[in-house]
Amino acid sequence: MGKGIQVWTEPVIERRFAEGYGSGEGSNYIPWIGTHDVASKGRTHRPWSPIYGRTFQLLSDVEWQTFLLLEHSRKFAELYEGYPLERKITLEIAAALGIRHPHYPGTNVPTVMTVDFLAVDRRGTDARIAAFDSKRSEEMDGDSAEGSIAKLQITRAYFAGMNVPHHLVLHSQLNQRILENIEWIRSGIAKKGEIEPYDGYFNEKVDQMLYELMNGSHTCSLGEYCRAFDERHGMQLGDASRVARMLLWDRRLKCDLRNSKASSLPVNSFLVERDYASRRAVGQ
Incomplete structure (x- = not known):
């Protein structure tokens, strides 16, 4: 049939x-x-x-x-x-x-x-x-x-x-560029039944990346920053990119999606949701 x-x-x-x-x-x-x-x-x-x-x-x-x-x-x-x-x-x-x-x-x-x-x-x-x-x-x-x-x-x-x-x-x-960026961001969201390297792994890395972005100055692209983040924190290659996409999905990290690949944008062009970071720091 x-x-x-x-x-x-x-x-x-x-x-x-x-x-x-x-x-x-x-x-x-x-x-x-x-x-x-x-x-x-x-x-x-x-x-x-x-x-x-x-x-x-x-x-x-x-x-x-x-x-x-x-x-x-x-x-x-x-x-x-x-x-x-x-x-x-x-x-x-x-x-x-x-x-x-x-x-x-x-x-x-x-x-x-x-x-x-x-x-x-x-x-x-x-x-x-x-x-x-x-x-x-x-x-x-x-x-x-x-x-x-x-x-x-x-x-x-x-x-x-x-x-x-x-x-x-x-x-x-x-706008196909916007759609490509949304698809890329969306591909980083947590999957149902997903097993992390350890409990709270991605939440921990999200907080670490948010802290770095809020307190550091980075002129490289987001892709380059994520590769360096993987190395600094002993993470599997690609995990930092996943963390960045989680931040973008949750609107804790924001950028212009219209003209360029989000991963190729300079890190200093992104906006960090500081209020959210402050709330996380005090456990709210």
């Missing part, structure tokens, strides 16, 4: 809703469509997010890139991928706009439309919601453009009716 659901029917849709697909809050959310449910045209990704406490199911590279930016922004307390839209409303919108509602291939069953990401910002007194769809640029200017544009028209009208902003993310408009 091929990958994904072979034939979408009304009973299949009813069963999925009953099983909790497209529902749940926070870390308990289950996307309407997962990486094993469809034959994706591109690569799929299943990243674990320590920010959101669960594994995301992303159906393309551009969804992965959008996820990286949304997660890295730290603006959203909740992030839901593959979020289903209420079909009754999307059908009404399509009829009002004179657009044929999407149907599952080879059927007369109207598609349960989804938005790639629904993000919830809980800063302040009221929760603010934003919707994001991720597309490759050629999807908007090719043989399939008509269908893609029709879906976006329905989606935008749907969220406009809810007073929720809807954003279209095109891969050609993304």
Whole structure:
């Protein structure tokens, strides 16, 4: 049997809703469509997010890139991928706009439309919601453009009716250097079930590096500094780079991610979170 659901029917849709697909809050959310449910045209990704406490199911590279930016922004307390839209409303919108509602291939069953990401910002007194769809640029200017544009028209009208902003993310408009740097930083975060050389190893090295950066003057690149740090502290080659990425991930170390590889930037161009370092020093 091929990958994904072979034939979408009304009973299949009813069963999925009953099983909790497209529902749940926070870390308990289950996307309407997962990486094993469809034959994706591109690569799929299943990243674990320590920010959101669960594994995301992303159906393309551009969804992965959008996820990286949304997660890295730290603006959203909740992030839901593959979020289903209420079909009754999307059908009404399509009829009002004179657009044929999407149907599952080879059927007369109207598609349960989804938005790639629904993000919830809980800063302040009221929760603010934003919707994001991720597309490759050629999807908007090719043989399939008509269908893609029709879906976006329905989606935008749907969220406009809810007073929720809807954003279209095109891969050609993304800053690839920022994405490369975020991926590099993200690769240093602690893994589930990871075994350290000894208990508290990375926390200890994080404090040591933070102290050095706060109290020393370094003109070399971050990569060169990390290699020297490995040698000074008798660490396995590459561990200091991992420590630096942990600091960057936690925003205790900050730099401009836009134009250069973070590892090639001079150490004296980084900002050190001194308040955090002071709190660690007094055990807070």
